[in-house]
Each structure stands twice: as C-alpha cells, then as structure tokens.
Amino acid sequence: MTPPPLDSTPTLYFARHGESEANVLKQFSNGLGKHPLTERGRQQALALADRLRGASITRVYCSPVLRAHQTAEVLSAELKADLTVEDALREFDVGVLEGKSDQASWDAYWDLVEAWIKRHDWGRRVEGGESFVDIRDRFLPFIRSLVQEPLQISGGVVLVGHGGTYRCMLPLLFENVSFEFAAEHGLSETGLIVGKPGSHGLVCLSWGETQLRP
Secondary structure, eight states, rough: OOOOOOSSSSSSEEEOOOOHHHHHTTOOOOOSOOOBBBBBHHHHHHHHHHGGGGOOOEEEEEOOSHHEEEOOOOOOOHHHHHHOOOOESOOOGGGGGTTTOOHHHHHHHHHHHHHTTTOOTTTTTOOOOOOOHHHHHHHHHHHHHHOOOOOHTTTTTEEEEEEEEEEHHHHHTTTTTHHHHHHSSSTTTOOEEEEEEOSSSSEEEEEEEEEEEO
C-alpha cells in the first residue's frame, strides 16, 4: 500500500526506528548500548529521509537507545537538520524482562500493556521496570514544550522513538486517537505518525498508512 502523502506544514513527525538486531532476535533491548540497526534498518532510515525531504525539517530529536539514535543520525545527515538526543523519547524500561526473548516474557509484556491501555491500571509495572505513570511524566512534558514553543517547531520536527512508548503515550496527546485505535494499529519499522496543533491539543493527520480525520 502506498503511504499517505505528507502535509507540507505538519508540526510533528513521530517516527519509529529502523530494524535492529534486537528486532530480528525478538529480544527485549531497551537499554542504551546494545543491538544496532541491521543493514535493512539503515536502508529503511534512508528511505524515510527521502520521504521527508519536502517537509522542511529543521530539527531531529531521538531516543538515546542505540537503534533510535542511529536512525536519527541518518535522518539528520540526509536532511541537514540538527540532532538532539532526548531521554523523554526512550523506550520504556522493562525491568527483569530486559535481554529476554522467550514466549513467557513476551506474554508478560503484553499483559502489562493490556493492563495499561485497556484497564487503565497505570501504576502497574514488571519488577524493576517503569509504570505508565513513569513514562507519562517524562514524555508528555517534553512534547508539550515543543508545541508551546513555536520557534522549535518551525518547518517541522522529527521525533525518533519506539513503538511501545508511542502506543501508550500518543493517545494522551492526540485528540482524535484512542487507546483502542493505537493498540490495533501497530507501527512498522520507520513507520511515521504525523500530527499538528489543534484547537484542544494535537491532531493526528496520519498513523502509519492510515489517514485520520481531525
């Protein structure tokens, strides 16, 4: 399916990182120093840069996690945009699940996400990991600071982050996106979510290949 066309003046472009070695291994790798992009992941990042060339990107922000940082480095170089590493965008800490790849660990992960987005049990966490509240308290203030400071978003800003964090956090920001929608529409590697300020918050223009009404 052909990706939806980009608006020439959107404010924020939320991008997921490219394919990493952790994606291939199906291993939890939310720390900062492991599992770089694969060659396929680098090619995905270059393709995303091509897609964004007409968007007048002025700045790229990224998670400090290696796969996101490497994706952002490609975008920054190709788009001639300043790059800033921002801890608020990192993938959430999965505690004792880190480094694991077995089915029981993935079942525990999805049970946690379901508790957050379906039952709003926002204080729940796996041992040693973050809760929904922990993620919210670092992610939302940063995004809102960008929206409240027009000079920072002039021409468009790319934020390179992670599918798990976006799934949980963006329904809190977008006035036209529900938790149910986010849960049902997973974001592919280097998938893009486009938003701009609306009357009461941010409005999502497109989520992956799905275009949305304000």
